[in-house]
Amino acid sequence: MIKHLLLVEDEPLAQARISEIIRKHRPDWVIADSAQSIVELDKALENQDLFDLILCDIHLADGLSFKAFQRKKIKVPVIFITAYDAYALQSFDHNCIDYVLKPIQEERLIQAFEKVENLGQLPAERAISSDFVENFLRNYSEKSYKKRFLTKSGSKLSFTPVEQIAYFYADRGITFLVESGSSNKFIVDHSLNELENGLLDPNKFYRINRSFIINLDSLIEMKPFNNGRLALSLNAKSDEAIVVARERVNEFKTWINQ
Incomplete structure (x- = not known):
């Protein structure tokens, strides 16, 4: 059962948007901790047993959040959030992980919640693997827009x-x-x-x-x-x-x- 969340997001508007959707559709869920940088995420993951779900922006101010995942064995389901192209993610088939593109659509985030809830009976170790992280870092590229x-x-x-x-x-x-x-x-x-x-x-x-x-x-x-x-x-x-x-x-x- 999902109860306690770790929210990893460095954009105030996105933080507010996610919190609003949780309050509206999952009022019994609690954002138990938050992180806005890789350093803060590293620290939060030292106590990952406190969380049932991680909502994680991919691109933080100081780099990719996956750098923190590389250093620890993650046993908690993760929903990734990104403002960049998702083509790299589409090449991975990992049934305990979902991703949501920004700007965040309410219905899409709810679908991700439901997916994690439906997979709640699966072993936690399947949430994210080191192979997934390594492959993602090799294939992921940020979308650049005209300046x-x-x-x-x-x-x-x-x-x-x-x-x-x-x-x-x-x-x-x-x-x-x-x-x-x-x-x-x-x-x-x-x-x-x-x-x-x-x-x-x-x-x-x-x-x-x-x-x-x-x-x-x-x-x-x-x-x-x-x-x-x-x-x-x-x-x-x-x-x-x-x-x-x-x-x-x-x-x-x-x-x-x-």
């Missing part, structure tokens, strides 16, 4: 850091980048599909409809809009209303509450 974009305005070329981007939008087959604050507009040589599928960090950027991708850090206000949609106010001007498509509203609310 800046080459932009065009007339004959002028320049670079715009992603931190200065309020949103992208497409108009008649041309993709534009709009800067935060100044609302300056530039042409970029990428489609919205390319931006959404690999170039932009999904924790920061979200495609709200067919024509717009917004930066979470640029969002100022949300208001109900007609037909169940949401109208957004960003820290940059737009010639048209910036609206979340109705079919994306629930997912958008979940994403923004990550």
Whole structure:
């Protein structure tokens, strides 16, 4: 029976999101300890008998959490959490371990909880093996996203850091980048599909409809809009209303509450 958890996570928003889901769906579960670095995880694993389950971010501020697992025999089921591509994990078939991608979807994390609960009768030693750790470290690679974009305005070329981007939008087959604050507009040589599928960090950027991708850090206000949609106010001007498509509203609310 799952009762006491070790939460390994260095992002405050993710910590709050996980805690909220546990309180809502597993109110009898207790986060008995937490760790935000490999050093803290090392210390917590010295008393792993106190835990029934470990929820563990893969990438911590000081490196991969697997470095701590290498140094100890882990007997506790682990649910891995990551903001990076999961292709490496898909090559491992280990029935006591699950993984959840960020931004954390409530239903997906609950499925992971249920998987561990259903496997509770299996020997604890099967939770994680040294072979699994070694193979993972050999195959795991972090997903890197663009840090800046080459932009065009007339004959002028320049670079715009992603931190200065309020949103992208497409108009008649041309993709534009709009800067935060100044609302300056530039042409970029990428489609919205390319931006959404690999170039932009999904924790920061979200495609709200067919024509717009917004930066979470640029969002100022949300208001109900007609037909169940949401109208957004960003820290940059737009010639048209910036609206979340109705079919994306629930997912958008979940994403923004990550």
